[in-house]
Amino acid sequence: MLQLPKSQPMRNLASRSKSYELCRQITAKYSKTFYLGTLLMPEAKRRAIWALYVWCRRTDELVDGPQAALTTPETLDHWEEHLQSIFAGHPIDDYDVALVDTLERFPMDIQPFRDMIAGQQMDLYRSRYETFDELNLYCYRVAGTVGLMSSAVLGVDNSTSKAPWDQQIDSYNPVGEAIALGIANQLTNILRDIGEDARRGRIYIPLEDMQRFNYTEDDLFKGVVDDRWQELMRFQIQRARDYYTK
Structure with missing residues (x-):
């Protein structure tokens, strides 16, 4: 089970390198074959893919993970607000730090x-x-x-x-x-x-x-x-x- 950390004060957030390492560990643990494929990529790209994988996994586990029964429409609304904060350059937890950096290096559309x-909302309804x-x-x-x-x-x-x-x-x-x-x-x-x-x-x-x-x-x-x-x-x-x- 991938834990979804609660919001942390900015001063306590992981460094970029630590955040990417956390994302690497999660990717390697939950998707071994996919992880091995990322090792063929240049470092910057594979680290970015790890950050994306973790965000996608966290999103999926909201409705398909061990705590899915606790997820409500409001939970997903809060998760979208969390996403908007990431795209604004304001990480909320340790995993976000890597994704914020990824978005700076590889600009993406939020859509x-x-x-x-x-x-995930479709799965609720x-x-x-x-x-x-x-x-x-x-x-x-x-x-x-x-x-x-x-x-x-x-x-x-x-x-x-x-x-x-x-x-x-x-x-x-x-x-x-x-x-x-x-x-x-x-x-x-x-x-x-x-x-x-x-x-x-x-x-x-x-x-x-x-x-x-x-x-x-x-x-x-x-x-x-x-x-x-x-x-x-x-x-x-x-x-x-x-x-x-x-």
């Missing part, structure tokens, strides 16, 4: 960060998605945004006049490809966690897809595995693979 928080379009928006918010954040560190211009989730992600656009990779990862996570989510009363497979294969919510909650289930899973797996290749 992808806000969009990620909006994705809904446990079903009728269509893939609805799920696609959720996947963009909680995972495609990571592609936008990371692209700024990696030197990709992610300015656009279109809504990010509405981009032509099959047109060899690096920004669209980064978003597609994030969505693909989220679709994969959804398939990995179907059972766990069902036990929490959540279904992320679009209901229109379940209806297409005549597989019901009751079937899912009972763990029915038959030809309908297998065809439904093949359909979902192919969709994720399509996003990986975009």
